[in-house]
Amino acid sequence: xxxxxxxxxxxxxxxxxxxxxxxxxxxxxxxxxxxxxxxxxxxxxxxxxxxxxxxxxxxxxxxxxxxxxxxxxxxxxxxxxxxxxxxxxxxxxxxxxxxxxxxxxxxxxxxxxxxxxxxxxxxxxxxxxxxxxxxxxxxxxxxxxxxxxxxxxxxxxxxxxxxxxxxxxxxxxxxxxxxxxxxxxxxxxxxxxxxxxxxxxxxxxxxxxxxxxxxxxxxxxxxxxxxxxxxxxxxxxxxxxxxxxxxxxxxxxxxxxxxxxxxxxxxxxxxxxxx
Amino acid sequence: xxxxxxxxxxxxxxxxxxxxxxxxxxxxxxxxxxxxxxxxxxxxxxxxxxxxxxxxxxxxxxxxxxxxxxxxxxxxxxxxxxxxxxxxxxxxxxxxxxxxxxxxxxxxxxxxxxxxxxxxxxxxxxxxxxxxxxxxxxxxxxxxxxxxxxxxxxxxxxxxxxxxxxxxxxxxxxxxxxxxxxxxxxxxxxxxxxxxxxxxxxxxxxxxxxxxxxxxxxxxxxxxxxxxxxxxxxxxxxxxxxxxxxxxxxxxxxxxxxxxxxxxxxxxxxxxxxxxxxxxxxxxxxxxxxxxxxxxxxxxxxxxxxxxxxxxxxxxxxxxxxxxxxxxxxxxxxxxxxxxxxxxxxxxxxxxxxxxxxxxxxxxxxxxxxxxxxxxxx
Numbered sequence: 001x002x003x004x005x006x007x008x009x010x011x012x013x014x015x016x017x018x019x020x021x022x023x024x025x026x027x028x029x030x031x032x033x034x035x036x037x038x039x040x041x042x043x044x045x046x047x048x049x050x051x052x053x054x055x056x057x058x059x060x061x062x063x064x065x066x067x068x069x070x071x072x073x074x075x076x077x078x079x080x081x082x083x084x085x086x087x088x089x090x091x092x093x094x095x096x097x098x099x100x101x102x103x104x105x106x107x108x109x110x111x112x113x114x115x116x117x118x119x120x121x122x123x124x125x126x127x128x129x130x131x132x133x134x135x136x137x138x139x140x141x142x143x144x145x146x147x148x149x150x151x152x153x154x155x156x157x158x159x160x161x162x163x164x165x166x167x168x169x170x171x172x173x174x175x176x177x178x179x180x181x182x183x184x185x186x187x188x189x190x191x192x193x194x195x196x197x198x199x200x201x202x203x204x205x206x207x208x209x210x211x212x213x214x215x216x217x218x219x220x221x222x223x224x225x226x227x228x229x230x231x232x233x234x235x236x237x238x239x240x241x242x243x244x245x246x247x248x249x250x251x252x253x254x255x256x257x258x259x260x261x262x263x264x265x266x267x268x269x270x271x272x273x274x275x
Numbered sequence: 276x277x278x279x280x281x282x283x284x285x286x287x288x289x290x291x292x293x294x295x296x297x298x299x300x301x302x303x304x305x306x307x308x309x310x311x312x313x314x315x316x317x318x319x320x321x322x323x324x325x326x327x328x329x330x331x332x333x334x335x336x337x338x339x340x341x342x343x344x345x346x347x348x349x350x351x352x353x354x355x356x357x358x359x360x361x362x363x364x365x366x367x368x369x370x371x372x373x374x375x376x377x378x379x380x381x382x383x384x385x386x387x388x389x390x391x392x393x394x395x396x397x398x399x400x401x402x403x404x405x406x407x408x409x410x411x412x413x414x415x416x417x418x419x420x421x422x423x424x425x426x427x428x429x430x431x432x433x434x435x436x437x438x439x440x441x442x443x444x445x446x447x448x449x450x451x452x453x454x455x456x457x458x459x460x461x462x463x464x465x466x467x468x469x470x471x472x473x474x475x476x477x478x479x480x481x482x483x484x485x486x487x488x489x490x491x492x493x494x495x496x497x498x499x500x501x502x503x504x505x506x507x508x509x510x511x512x513x514x515x516x517x518x519x520x521x522x523x524x525x526x527x528x529x530x531x532x533x534x535x536x537x538x539x540x541x542x543x544x545x546x547x548x549x550x551x552x553x554x555x556x557x558x559x560x561x562x563x564x565x566x567x568x569x570x571x572x573x574x575x576x577x578x579x580x581x582x583x584x585x586x587x588x589x590x591x592x593x594x595x596x597x598x599x600x601x602x603x604x605x606x607x608x609x610x611x612x613x614x615x616x617x618x619x620x621x622x623x624x625x626x627x628x629x630x631x632x633x634x635x636x637x638x639x640x641x642x643x644x645x646x647x648x649x650x651x652x653x
Contacts, residue, residue, distance in 0.1 A: 014514065044499050049342070060503055060514060065496040067345065068505035068515075069338065070368050076302075076335035080342025080350070081496060083326045084300050088346070088497050109331035266321050 009033040009043070011063050018057055022208075022216025024175035024201035025122050029058045031178060031199070032091065032120060035185040047088045049078040051103060053095040054129045054203075055122030072103030075110045078117050086259045089189065092119040096137040097127050100156050104136070107158075111165035114193040115258040120185060121158050121196065124203035132206035143210045159198040163251040168193035171249040174200040174223040184249065193257045200227070200245070279458045285423040285449040286311035288456055289379060290319060292427030293351050295459065296466055298377075299325035300350040302339035304332055304358060307391045308447045309381035312353035333361035337378065341365060344374045345504065347471070347495030349431055353379035355447075356389060359398055360405070366440050367406030368506045370529065373482070373493060375434040375469055377427070379443040381450035382559075382610075384637050393637030394447035396559055396610035400617075402442050403588050409526060411533040413540055414442040414588040416558040417449055421456045425464065426585060432467040433540060437532050438490050444587055446610065448560025448639060471495065482525075483511040489532040533589055541591045544583040547573065551580030553653050554598050555645060556619060557608040558584050565608050567642035572649055579649060590618050599623035604652045606630040608645050628652055 006012055010033070019025050036046060046064040050056035052071035059066035065088070069077045074092045082090045099107050099121050110117060126144060127133040134144030136156040143150060163170040169191040173181035181199055188195035202208065202219040213219045230248035233241060283291070290312055293301075301316035303309075313329065320327040326343070330336045333354055340350040354362060359380045369376045382398050384390025398405075402414040413433050417426040423445060430441040472479060472492040481493045481502045494500035507515040508522045516522070533540065546566060548554055553572070557565035562583045572579035582598055582605075584591050599605055604627050607616040616631045623629060630652030632645055 043501060045497060047496055060505070063501055065501055066503045067342070067496075068503070068507065070364055070506060073334060073338045073365065076330060076338035077342040079328065079330070079335070080300070080302060080339030080344075081346055083328055083339070084343035084348045084350075085346040085497050105331050106335055109335070262321070262326060266324055269321050272322060 005030065005033050005037060009036065009063055011061055014061050017061055019054060020205040022202065022204040022219070023054070024124065024203070024220070025055055025058060027175040027178060028120065028122050028181070028199045028201060029061065031182040031185050033062065034182050035189055038186050039189055041089050041189070045088055046091065047081055048091045048093060049074045049081065050093040051095070051098040053098045053127070054124070055093055055095040056098060058093045058122070072098055072101070073106065074098070075103060075106040075117070075119070079110060079115055082115055082117055083259055083262065086263065090117045091189070092117055094119060094121055096121060096123040096125060096158065097135040100136045100158050100161065107162060108165035111162045111167040111194050111196070113258040114166055114168055114255050116192055117194055118185075118188045118191070119162070119194070119196045121198045122201050123158060123198050124201040124207060126203050126207040128203045128206045132210055159196060159250050162194070162196040166194070166255070167196050167251065168253050168255050169195035170251045172198040172200065172247050174227055174247060175202060176220050176223040177227065177247060180247070187252070192260075193255060279460065281456050281458055282453055283420055283456045284311060284451060284453045285417070285420045285445065286381065286451065287315050288420045288423040289427045289443065289445070290315035291458070292424035293377070293431065294319060294323065295424070295464065296349065296428040296431035297468070298349045298351050298431065299323070300340060300343035300348040301352070302328045302330050302343070302350070303336040303352050303354065304330055306333070306355045306358045308383055308450050309353045309355040309379065312379055312381070333358040334365065337362040337365040340376055341369050341374050344376050345496050347498070349375070349435070351377045351379065353381070355381045356383045356385050356391065357387065359401065363401075363405040367408060367410055369440040370406070370410040371506055372504050373438040373491060374440070375438050376440040377430045377434055377443060378440055379445065382444065382446040384635065390637040392447070394560060394610060394639055395635055395637070396446050396561060397614070397635055398444065399587060399609070399611065399614040402444050409530070411439055411529050412442070412588045413437070413439060413533060413586070414444045415585060416444050416587045417585070418559055418562045418583065419449065420452060420454045422585070423449060424456065424459065428464050428466065432465065435467050435469040436490070437536065438469065438493065439532065444559070446559045448563070452560070471498070472500070474499065480511040481513045482509060484528065489528050489535065537589050540586055541589060542585040543591050543594060544585060546581040546583070548580035548582060548598065550578055552578040552603045553606060553649050554580050554582050554602045554604070555606045555608055555649060556582045556584070556595070558587060558615070561608050561610055561640050564640050564642045564645055568645035568649065571642060571646050577650070577653065587615070590622065592622050595619060595622050596626070599626035602627055604628035604630060606632060606645070606649050606652050608640055609633045610640060611635050
């Protein structure tokens with residue numbers, strides 16, 4: 001299955017990829033193409049847009065219309081693409097820093113508009129490409145090169161942030177829970193509106209090493225052991241949830257989609273004086 | 276009565292010109308004194324089946340316009356002062372990815388929030404050097420409402436022809452001025468569309484150029500070619516390359532697009548320069564005061580003339596040099612503390628005397644101030 005997907009959807013002449021050994025990002029990339037395959041989306045009609053960072057190199061390996069933009073700005077670029085050509089299925093690939101720090105304002109406004117874009121956040125809890133600075137999702141007390149005494153910041157819950165801002169589908173999974181991750185991405189792609197799937201990834205090089213998380217396999221086991229389903233979490237106490245994070249679907253609703261609303265406006269104005 | 280006469284504001288004329296040129300996408304963020312660009316676009320674009328979006332910030336404004344242009348729509352973003360600073364990174368992105376785009380800057384007093392409702396011409400050097408790294412730049416400067424229309428059409432034409440961002444570097448004087456405009460009829464002004472590649476090419480290379488051309492035929496997203504666009508240095512395939520040789524080749528080509536086509540890009544206007552002892556160089560709204568000053572000086576028996584670049588960048592080097600060999604002096608008048616004058620100085624060396632008159636306090640330059648300075652320089 002994997003090799004057939006690679007043959008059909010990947011630019012394998014661009015391999016080897018630039019991610020470090022043990023990086024979880026390849027798993028998420030594979031889940032995206034499997035979800036696209038399940039939905040049978042036409043390759044010419046898929047556009048994958050990214051910002052800057054390790055995650056944002058993924059589109060270069062994917063055989064679609066692909067755009068590697070500036071740091072934090074994937075969503076406004078994608079907004080222009082989707083509004084200008086509504087026939088395209090627009091997917092944004094972004095990291096935790098890219099989507100929720102420098103691009104945080106674009107994230108909440110894309111969610112507010114409910115524009116039909118699917119955002120996949122590759123959340124490895126660190127700025128990996130620049131060598132391990134703490135990000136908005138680095139947990140409190142964890143270490144980064146810019147948090148040498150432990151991070152005193154509180155961290156963002158990106159999936160919940162997007163939901164609160166107006167996204168109509170939000171979910172979180174991990175690179176351990178691959179079938180679940182793929183299902184969520186498929187549902188997100190199918191949602192008419194702004195959808196976001198947060199995929200918790202692993203960065204052994206810049207996050208794991210500094211936080212004594214062991215090797216790549218140990219880190220994936222750590223995801224397995226730290227992830228708690230939304231249902232289970234609702235029955236757990238705050239103490240029991242300490243050091244854990246939730247996975248599951250947080251929001252699945254319907255709301256007017258931005259581009260459709262704009263198309264309706266154009267329709268409504270037809271026949272009006274253009275001067 | 277001729278229906279083509281209208282009383283119109285400069286910012287409105289800019290959008291009329293954009294629509295004439297085929298603009299179908301505008302994204303921006305409200306800022307004085309350029310907001311009318313958005314307001315007019317919001318009214319007009321949906322009536323033409325085009326798209327307008329008010330983004331969450333200035334950076335989003337330019338990013339969405341670049342995205343839209345990648346799908347084949349002629350796109351514009353507009354701003355002023357602080358907003359122009361915020362857009363700089365993505366102006367460089369459009370330059371290296373070769374995405375046609377028109378960026379309008381209705382200049383106001385700076386730095387920072389400065390004088391939001393007052394005119395200035397303080398972004399001349401920023402238009403050239405604002406984004407990081409070496410990059411091609413085209414910037415145009417309109418002096419009247421009619422020229423806001425014409426130069427916007429030209430900005431789109433140059434953006435499409437050379438696949439590069441073009442800056443319409445206007446100022447609050449012209450942006451907010453209302454005057455009579457004779458609206459160009461359909462077909463009166465040339466309108467250029469970007470070249471799309473022939474369909475079904477095998478081994479399509481989006482960033483390859485044909486012999487003798489420096490402009491690639493990059494397909495629009497969704498038209499059947501699947502390729503990669505990145506702000507990283509890239510090769511003909513569009514994919515990133517760390518090769519120093521490749522980086523040099525790409526930058527050389529980006530610069531050559533402009534430098535080898537200066538004759539086509541550079542445009543200027545002259546008034547009574549033939550026998551002039553003193554040439555007063557002014558652009559944009561300031562050129563209107565320059566023209567009055569030239570007339571006054573002539574009345575007083577002084578042979579003055581005006582040189583008015585409509586293309587600010589690239590610099591009209593050849594003509595300015597010629598004028599410096601013909602005249603006794605050149606006086607540069609601009610609404611800043613001395614920016615374009617530095618470029619004039621570089622080009623004319625010591626061929627003739629050089630003077631400068633400018634200010635940045637929110638007032639316009641009055642003809643009398645220019646006249647007095649001209650006499651002093653001579």
